[in-house]
Amino acid sequence: MQKIILILLLIFFYSISYSQAADEYFRTLRNDEVNLRQGPSFEYPIKIIYKKKFLPILVLDSSDNFRKVRDHENNTGWVHVSQLSKKKAAIVISDNEILFKSSTIFSNPVAILKKGRFVKIKKCKESWCKIETNNYKGWIKKNSLWGLL
Secondary structure, eight states: OHHHHHHHHHHHHHHHHHHHHTOOEEEEESSSOEEEESSSSTTSOEEEEEOOTTOEEEEEEEETTEEEEEOTTOOEEEEEGGGEEOOOEEEEOSSSEEEESSSSTTSOEEEEEOTTOEEEEEEEOSSEEEEEETTEEEEEEGGGEESOO
């Protein structure tokens, strides 16, 4: 009986640690210049210098005050936590996406967005997000954006 309880406890703690490690979430870059490093310390060399404020990145792991991240081009590395923001933004992942005036395909089109276009997220519904990009505001399908879970 003690062996069964021990095995169940081990399975329980393993599942908790595994589920915490599998948690991925999006953040955006807080500043106009952010260093992506090869490892989780200022001692590691810089791989890339991002020059786009609010660029969305996927956080994969953490180590002290550093977060392992991946960008929309599959570059991975480590960023200091102070360089991350909770503001919402995304990248359009398919070409010729239509930006609509309302959250329905039957509303008026506002613009056509190309693949790779940076957009700021204002709010999201079930399958639509209200976005802003340059002088355009409108609604776009959620599944055509990279930067949201």
